[in-house]
Amino acid sequence: MSTAPLLEQLIEALRCLPGVGQKSAQRMAYQLLERDRDGGRRLGVALVAAVEGVGHCERCRDFSELPVCPVCASASRDTHLLCAVESPADRLAIEQATGYRGLYFVLQGRLSPLDGIGPAELGLDLLARRLAEGGVGELIIATNPTVEGEATAHYLAQLAREAGVRPSRLAHGLPLGGELEYIDRGTLAHAFGTRQEAGN
Numbered sequence: 001m002s003t004a005p006l007l008e009q010l011i012e013a014l015r016c017l018p019g020v021g022q023k024s025a026q027r028m029a030y031q032l033l034e035r036d037r038d039g040g041r042r043l044g045v046a047l048v049a050a051v052e053g054v055g056h057c058e059r060c061r062d063f064s065e066l067p068v069c070p071v072c073a074s075a076s077r078d079t080h081l082l083c084a085v086e087s088p089a090d091r092l093a094i095e096q097a098t099g100y101r102g103l104y105f106v107l108q109g110r111l112s113p114l115d116g117i118g119p120a121e122l123g124l125d126l127l128a129r130r131l132a133e134g135g136v137g138e139l140i141i142a143t144n145p146t147v148e149g150e151a152t153a154h155y156l157a158q159l160a161r162e163a164g165v166r167p168s169r170l171a172h173g174l175p176l177g178g179e180l181e182y183i184d185r186g187t188l189a190h191a192f193g194t195r196q197e198a199g200n
Contacts, residue, residue: 007033059130061123062106063088071104078102082165083140084127084156086110086149094142102140105130110148111155122152124159131163138166145172145190 081102173191
């Protein structure tokens, strides 16, 4: 027995979300149609408004409704610090968890030649121009500790050095409150290999 074409279209549309397969999309569609049609209408309106109205900041490439996002436009941010992150979600995590008051550059991905993602797709020409303008003293590289993230970090560090900017990298290693016996081997090996002097 086949479902209605509109329902099939809704299920298929929901599958574009990350981690949502056929069954999850089906549950979401049934939930909206059976129990929350008003929520479905609000979702539809908000989705169309966001897709049409949210673009990218001209300075940092983060999501923004304005040509320059509120963070880049803020006079209270430290313009000497620039933090490069892979995604808007990474920027938000740093903003919420730390006292960082500098500016950001959102790559919207990481170098991955096999997927056709090179320097141009990450806006690295824009980043190079921004570093060459002067004023940035440190580029904080906050890419994820994956193979692609490390390759991206290496590329960014070279870009910074060429512009006379000091590159730094987020520390990686043992989680606060973790116990050694439960840490995965890769994390423990990396933490051991990059150990620092104790004290101070």
